[in-house]
Amino acid sequence: MNLATFCTTWVDDNARRLMAESIDKNIVDKDEYPQTAELERRCVRMLADLWHAPGPARTLGTSTTGSSEAAMLGGLAAKFRWRAGGGTGTPNLVCGPVQVCWEKFARYFDVELRQVPLRGDRYTLHPDDLATYCDDNTIAVVPTFGQTFTGLYEDVAAISAGLDQLHAAGGPDIPIHVDAASGGFLAPFTAPDLVWDFRLPRVKSINASGHKTGLAPLGVGWAIWREAADLPPELIFDVDYLGGHMPTFNLNFSRPGGQAIAQYYEFIRLGRIGYTRVQSAIHLVAEHFAKGISGLGPFELIHGGQPKHGIAAVSWRLAADAEYSLYDVSDHLRSRGWLIAAYPLPADRQDETIMRAVFRHGFTLDMVDLLLADIRRGLDQLTRNPRRTPMTRAEVGGFTHDATPTVPLPSHRRAP
Numbered sequence: 001m002n003l004a005t006f007c008t009t010w011v012d013d014n015a016r017r018l019m020a021e022s023i024d025k026n027i028v029d030k031d032e033y034p035q036t037a038e039l040e041r042r043c044v045r046m047l048a049d050l051w052h053a054p055g056p057a058r059t060l061g062t063s064t065t066g067s068s069e070a071a072m073l074g075g076l077a078a079k080f081r082w083r084a085g086g087g088t089g090t091p092n093l094v095c096g097p098v099q100v101c102w103e104k105f106a107r108y109f110d111v112e113l114r115q116v117p118l119r120g121d122r123y124t125l126h127p128d129d130l131a132t133y134c135d136d137n138t139i140a141v142v143p144t145f146g147q148t149f150t151g152l153y154e155d156v157a158a159i160s161a162g163l164d165q166l167h168a169a170g171g172p173d174i175p176i177h178v179d180a181a182s183g184g185f186l187a188p189f190t191a192p193d194l195v196w197d198f199r200l201p202r203v204k205s206i207n208a209s210g211h212k213t214g215l216a217p218l219g220v221g222w223a224i225w226r227e228a229a230d231l232p233p234e235l236i237f238d239v240d241y242l243g244g245h246m247p248t249f250n251l252n253f254s255r256p257g258g259q260a261i262a263q264y265y266e267f268i269r270l271g272r273i274g275y276t277r278v279q280s281a282i283h284l285v286a287e288h289f290a291k292g293i294s295g296l297g298p299f300e301l302i303h304g305g306q307p308k309h310g311i312a313a314v315s316w317r318l319a320a321d322a323e324y325s326l327y328d329v330s331d332h333l334r335s336r337g338w339l340i341a342a343y344p345l346p347a348d349r350q351d352e353t354i355m356r357a358v359f360r361h362g363f364t365l366d367m368v369d370l371l372l373a374d375i376r377r378g379l380d381q382l383t384r385n386p387r388r389t390p391m392t393r394a395e396v397g398g399f400t401h402d403a404t405p406t407v408p409l410p411s412h413r414r415a416p
Contacts, residue, residue: 001337001338001339002339003338003339003340003357003358003359003363003371004339004340004341004356004358005339005358006148006181006182006209006212006213006358006360007209007211007212007218008211008212008214008215008216008217008218008360008361009360009362010360010361010362011217011262014265014269015216015217015262015265015266018258018261018262018265019217019258019259019261019262020258021258022036022256022257022258022261022262023256023258024256025256025257025258025261026254026255026256026257027040027063027255027256027257027260028248028250028253028254028255029254033257036257036260036261039257039260039261039264040062040063040257040260040264042264042267043063043222043260043263043264043267044059044060044061044062044063044222044224045057045059046267047061047208047222047224048061048198048224050188051184051188051197051198051206051224052197052198052199053198053224053226053227054198054226054227055227058227058228059224059225059226059227059228060224060225060228060230060231061222061223061224061225062222062223062249062250063210063220063221063222063259063260063263064207064220064221064222064223064250064251064252065219065220065221065252065255066209066211066219066220066221067101067179067181067207067208067209067212067221067222068099068101068104068221069221069223069250069251069252070207070208070209070221070222070223071099071101071102071105071177071179071181071207071223072101072104072105072108072109072251073207073223073235073249073250073251074140074177074205074206074207074223074225075093075102075105075109075111075139075140075142075177076109076235077204077205077225077230077231077232077235078093078139078140078175078177078204078205079091079109079111079139080232080234080235081139081175081204081230081232082137082139084232087136087137087139089137090110090111090112090137091110091111091112091137091138091139092111092112092113092114092135092137092138092139093105093106093111093112093113093114093138093139093140093141093142094114094116094130094133094134094138094140094141094142094174095113095114095115095116095125095141095142095143095144096115096116096118096124096125096129096143096144096147096154097115097118097123097124097125097144097147097148097149097345097346097347098115098142098144098148098179099144099148099179099181102142102179111139112137114133114138115346115347116129116133117346117347117348117349118345118346118347118348118349119348123147123149123150123152123302123345124144124147124150124152124153124154124155125141125143125144125154125159126155126158127155127158127159127161127162128162130159130162130163130166131162131166131171134163134166134171134172134174135172136172138172138174139174139175140174140175140176140177140204141159141163141174141175141176141177142176142177142178142179143155143156143159143176143178143179143196144179144181145178145179145180145181145182145183145184145187145196146180146181146182146183146184146186146213146310146311147310149315149343149345149346149354149356150302150303150310150313150315150354150356151182151303151305151310151311151312151313151314151315151356151358152302152303152309152310152315153183153187153194153196153308153309153310153311156176156178156195156196156197156200156203157195157196157200159176160176160200160202160203163176163202164202174202175202175203175204175230176200176202176203176204177203177204177205177206177207178196178197178203178205178206178207179207180196180197180206180207180208181207181208181209181212181221182209182212182213182311183196183213183310183311184206184207184208184209184213184214184222185208185209185210185212185213185214185215185275185279186213186279186282186283186307186311186312187307189272189275189276189279189280190276190279190280190283190307191307191308194308198226201226203226204225204226204230205223205224205225205226205230205231206223206224207221207222207223207224208221208222208224209221209222210222210259210260210263211259213279213282213311213312213360214263214266215266215270215275215278215361216259216262216263216266217258217259217262218259219255219256219259220259220260220262220263231249235249236248236249237249278361279312280307281361282312282359282360282361282363283305283306283307283312284365285305285312285359285363285364285365285368286304286305286312286313286314286357286359287304287305287306288365288368289305289314289357289359289368289371289372290304290305290314291304292368292369292372293314293316293372293375294316296372296375296376296379297318297322297375297379298318298319298320298321298322299316299317299318299319300316300317300318300319301314301315301316302315302316302317302354303315305359311358312358312359312360313356313357313358313359314356314357314359315354315355315356315357316354316355317352317353317354317355318353323382323383323386323387324379324382324383324386324387325342325353325392326342326353326354326355327342327353327392328382328387329342329355329375329378329379329382330342330355332374332378332381332382333371333374333375333378336374336377336378338371338374340355340356340357341355341356342354342355343356357371
């Protein structure tokens with residue numbers, strides 16, 4: 001019933017066993033646990049192939065503790081490539097609305113974060129924004145392939161074409177890092193003709209979260225580079241005090257190998273056909289909900305869960321004046337056990353509040369109908385008994401765009 005989180009909330013018994021049996025396997029100790037290292041390498045090759053790297057067998061990549069670490073590794077590689085190419089001064093990164101990990105990267109590693117504000121009716125980064133924000137110190141443009149706020153895909157192909165035009169006109173030659181935290185495990189199966197990955201030569205690296213739409217347990221992300229030359233050797237450290245010479249290029253060091261092993265288990269258990277079926281089913285559920293929510297109340301869809309437009313999530317806003325706010329709707333749903341976030345949009349559109357429901361493996365059409373019935377019941381109650389003033393964000397307490405509520409459910413609504 002938690003539709004605020006993007007993360008895996010259901011794990012099968014075999015994956016649980018693998019996690020338990022791997023709790024003592026240190027994934028960084030490749031000499032002591034060579035088979036764990038081999039499973040990680042296989043996952044990297046599979047993802048390189050899934051995302052159309054030119055030579056999957058030669059592509060470099062790594063598992064991480066999550067997509068945030070993977071994003072930071074991609075950003076660091078871009079910064080080191082820029083510096084090796086003669087870059088001086090303060091580097092900058094150009095993006096649209098992003099998850100907080102990019103704000104952390106910019107602050108921790110002394111990079112200027114140039115977030116393009118939302119303009120007019122825009123919810124994503126557009127190619128015509130690039131010329132204004134990019135310059136010789138831009139280490140990369142970061143399109144978000146599965147935006148945290150709305151669930152929409154930013155148009156990576158159009159952004160790449162825009163950077164091509166900028167370079168052809170005498171501007172800098174700027175690479176792309178794709179933040180595919182959520183979309184990287186969806187689009188290859190549900191919208192395979194959508195070009196966003198290494199099929200675009202300008203895309204040098206991709207990060208994705210295995211514990212979101214990758215169906216793996218919490219604690220695994222992936223960073224993949226287009227070619228070995230795109231990962232600067234200065235970022236790779238050779239460690240010899242664990243029993244053998246082994247390269248490492250993670251921000252973390254020792255960590256359990258179970259998450260990567262469980263990811264490999266899902267890859268070989270489901271395969272391409274299985275992932276296509278599972279992910280298509282999730283999108284079907286999202287579209288069913290979108291159809292229902294568009295017929296309730298004064299709501300306007302922002303993203304309806306369509307595979308070519310974004311992840312399996314639905315986002316909407318109030319399209320007309322009402323005697324209640326989306327925070328009121330969210331609060332009522334919480335009283336029924338549903339956790340659905342309501343929050344303001346980022347810079348230049350913070351006066352607009354939206355709601356977003358993220359659908360994951362295991363959510364069924366029957367559950368959608370139950371949710372819609374509770375929304376309908378809540379809207380009827382709010383219409384019959386309006387508050388003197390609609391609820392505000394501060395009164396809700398706990399909801400943010402990238403976190404689940406901190407307020408616990410009533411004991412009688414908690415899942416067993």
